Amino acid sequence: MTTQPTAGEYAISLTAATKAFPTRDGGSYTAIRDVDLTVHRGEFVTVVGPTGCGKSTTLALVSGLHAATDGDVVVNGSPVTGIPDGLGYMFQQDAVLPWRTVLDNIAAGPRYRGVAKNEARDHARDWVEKVGLGGFEDYHPHQLSGGMRKRVALAQTLINEPSILLMDEPFGALDVQTREHMQDLLLDLWSGTGAAVVFVTHDLTEAIALADTVVVMTAGPATVKDSVPVTLERPRKVEEIRLTTEFLELYRSVWDSLRVEVELTRARGARRAA
Secondary structure, three states: OOOOOOHHHOOEEEEEEEEEEEOOOOOEEEEEEEEEEEEOOOOEEEEEOOOOOOHHHHHHHHHOOOOOOEEEEEEOOEEOOOOOOOEEEEOOOOOOOOOOOHHHHHHHHHHHOOOOHHHHHHHHHHHHHHOOOOOOOOOOHHHOOHHHHHHHHHHHHHOOOOOEEEEEOOOOOOOHHHHHHHHHHHHHHHOOOOOEEEEEOOOHHHHHHHOOEEEEEOOOOEOEEEEEEOOOOOOOOHHHHOOOHHHHHHHHHHHHHHHHHHHHHHHHHHHHHO
8 A cells, every 4th residue: 555645745735725816806816726736855846837827826825925815835844834944936037136246146145044254255156166157256247148147046046055946937038048058057956956846937848858747737727737747867958858759749748738728828818808
């Protein structure tokens, strides 16, 4: 007889999680409904779904930025009542501070946690090298390309050694080549850390290339429609795997599930515009 894991054995567990927001007319808008989602420790989960379906809201419940209207949200065995310990969050817009140098932006996290300035800056120098920004320590954000700013943001997040990493379309604004470099860098830096990752994206190639599991969400109010295991071997290089037969088969499988939800969302939009 197989024993099923309990919520406390997962890094993240959502059970029938629902989030409704009040509207100006006194009603409510339901962003997600009855979401069941589990993420093992050390697992990389990507989340895809139609635009506006509630993917980011799901991350907000895990992070404690929003409280669930109904259902349960558990992180590292404890119900979420605020921002959980050991959580890192990388948003669509980076949190790089324009008045700080690359080095001091990366050192900011340890400094906020009480690490002495010199120690934090020494640790930050290691991360400058890890993300390929050696020689740019004293540059300010306005002197960096978009890809370089993302490297700073990634180092800002990972320097704190999060046990859970939430990523909300962090590479969406980058060109294709830069995005692939950032994907490879993320996989290299994440490998061996044991961190659980939930990564929201609209890019199916990105979703499959990064993940152990791709979660497909329905048109809003979103719930989980499918969970597709990704059997591609690790370590991976995005440029090398995305044209393999196995990758293309996974792509078709995920798209077949997602396409229905995308078409439903487009049809709803056309009716509103009519």
